[in-house]
Structures are given as structure tokens and as C-alpha cells.
Amino acid sequence: MTENPRSLILNHMVQYSRKLDASFGALADPTRRGILERLGRSDAAISELADSFDMTLTGIKKHVQLLEDAGLVTTEKVGRVRHCTLGPRRLDQETAWIAEYQRMLEARFNRLEEFLERTRGRQ
């Protein structure tokens, strides 16, 4: 089977973009960020998370599912208990995206500064 290199690159870009959608979306909620902070201290069962956040099991499960889809939480069922742990995703691509935004923002300020310098020079 021969693969079209262009479609491989496109597929890679689509996958990358979907990952960012899922992870930034998962982080855009105070309860979900709270769950990650809680799991950062120690692993926890879904029921413990529901207690900590004073939510129903159904409510907390929805949040955990979104976190799991984004690769920020791993769950494992042992008997009747579902255990939650942090990870495995490190969010390196998200950090890189934000760093690139900051680089662009700085470049914009620099261009603006240069423009002002030149304008001042002319007076």
C-alpha cells in the first residue's frame, strides 16, 4: 500500500489540531482543573472525587470522561471501583503553541515600537 505523503502530513495536522481542541477544552473548566490538581496530590476513586467536589457521580463522570479523552487522566476499574490517575499526556504541544503565540505577540510589539521610532525620527 502506498500512502500519499501530502495526505499523511494533512492527517498528522488534523490529529494535532484535534488534540489541542480536546486538551484546551478540557482545561477550560474550574471543576476539571480542580480534578487534575486533586489527582496531582494522589490517585483517587471516582466516588472520592464526587465527594471532594460535592457533585453527583454522573456529573463527575462526565468531567472525568472529557479529561480521559484529552489524555490528562487515566481510569482503571478494579472490582466495583474506578480509580483515576494523572496523565499520561504532558501537554508539551500546548506549551509550544502558547510559546509561539507569545513570540508572535512580542514580534508585534517590536514592529510597533520600530514604527513609532521611525515616526518620531521624522518630526
Added chain:
Amino acid sequence: MTENPRSLILNHMVQYSRKLDASFGALADPTRRGILERLGRSDAAISELADSFDMTLTGIKKHVQLLEDAGLVTTEKVGRVRHCTLGPRRLDQETAWIAEYQRMLEARFNRLEEFLERTRGRQ
């Protein structure tokens, strides 16, 4: 007027949390990330953005509004044209939040590794 320091701290935390909701939510969409990347190259009018992304003015305006609410885009109306520029927010708090997540993830792996070392030592 005396302010309760506890309510000031709480208010600060709520504001901080809302900022993260808005910014991570704004970044959780490929068109909105695309608009930021486009504005990173140069400022643009709303109509230019609509052309670039092959969207209606109404559609692109909704995305720009969300970016503006999150402080990632500034718009200014000059005559009949609305100009968009990048910033002013640098997303430093978002970077700090992700860095803390990565620190927690690493600490978890270290604890796991220590546990495995101890378990192996016992055999």
C-alpha cells in the same frame, strides 16, 4: 470602606479562574487558533479574516468576540471597518498552570518509580 481580606483573596481566585476558563476555552477551537496565527503575521480587518477562513462575517465575528473576551485579540472600529490585532494578554498564567500540571505529573512518576524500586528491593 474596609474590605474583608478573605473575600479579597476569594475574589482574586474567582477572577483568576474565570480568566483561565475564557482563555483555554478560546484556544479550544481550530478556527480561533488559526485567527491568532493569522494576526501574528499582521493585523487584519474582520472582513479579511472572513475571506481567509472562508466564513460568513457573522460566523467570524462570534469567534473574534470570544478571543476579545479572553484578551487575546483587540478590535477597533475605524470608519466602517473593524480592525483586529493580537493581544494584549500574554497567557503567562496559562503557561504557569500547565507547568504546575507537568510538575505534578513528574512527581507522580517519581513516586511510582520509588515504589517499584522498594518493591523490587524486597524480592
